[in-house]
Amino acid sequence: MFNIIIKGFTTAGKGLSLTLKHFFAAKNSREILSIQSDNYFKQQEGNTTIQYPHQTLPVPETGRYQLFVEMDDCIVCDLCAKICPVNCIDIESIKSTEAIGQTSDGTTKRLYAAKFDIDMAKCMYCGLCTTVCPTECITMTNQYDKSVPELSLLNYEFSTMTAEEADEKRVALEKQQAEKAAAKQAVMQKKQG
Ligand code: SF4
Ligand code: SF4
Numbered sequence: 001m002f003n004i005i006i007k008g009f010t011t012a013g014k015g016l017s018l019t020l021k022h023f024f025a026a027k028n029s030r031e032i033l034s035i036q037s038d039n040y041f042k043q044q045e046g047n048t049t050i051q052y053p054h055q056t057l058p059v060p061e062t063g064r065y066q067l068f069v070e071m072d073d074c075i076v077c078d079l080c081a082k083i084c085p086v087n088c089i090d091i092e093s094i095k096s097t098e099a100i101g102q103t104s105d106g107t108t109k110r111l112y113a114a115k116f117d118i119d120m121a122k123c124m125y126c127g128l129c130t131t132v133c134p135t136e137c138i139t140m141t142n143q144y145d146k147s148v149p150e151l152s153l154l155n156y157e158f159s160t161m162t163a164e165e166a167d168e169k170r171v172a173l174e175k176q177q178a179e180k181a182a183a184k185q186a187v188m189q190k191k192q193g
Contacts, residue, residue: 028046031044032055052145065142068139069138069158073104073137075110075135076091080132086123088120090118095110095173096109096112096169116159120146125140
């Protein structure tokens with residue numbers, strides 16, 4: 001009986017000392033180290049992590065975390081989609097009846113993006129799409145803390161064109177192509193006599 005009481009006190013003492021140890025150690029949190037620091041990957045002491053989201057760990061500016069497309073600079077050439085090894089870029093283009101405008105590097109835009117989706121759930125972060133883009137408008141950002149409640153929300157839709165607007169552009173293109181074909185036919189008939 002006496003042994004059981006001693007054992008009970010010993011166990012309670014061990015538990016309390018462990019609690020106190022963690023209680024005092026919890027005052028120390030990890031320091032935020034610069035990415036250039038030689039100690040960036042060192043095992044830090046302290047029980048608590050940084051106070052996220054008020055504090056964040058620095059990551060390289062060139063880190064491959066999330067893709068972003070500056071659509072104003074996109075000429076919808078499809079090169080990024082073609083080079084993607086896992087086919088996670090889905091682009092649907094519509095030819096414009098006239099020049100739409102220019103990108104910031106002066107390239108003339110002649111195609112609308114009816115659809116420009118990137119499924120980041122499938123992306124393997126190789127970065128190939130960013131290397132082939134002629135206007136450098138598709139980039140990897142260093143935003144690493146993107147989380148979503150559903151996998152489907154990782155499909156990023158960059159096109160802002162509505163279905164109605166896309167239909168309008170298609171109709172305008174079909175009309176222009178029909179007019180051109182009719183004009184060509186008329187010239188041929190005139191030549192034939
Ligand atoms: S980073 Fe690689 S896998 Fe991801 S979209 Fe670009 S080409 Fe595809
Ligand atoms: S390679 Fe660049 S310009 Fe071409 S479709 Fe992709 S993001 Fe747009």
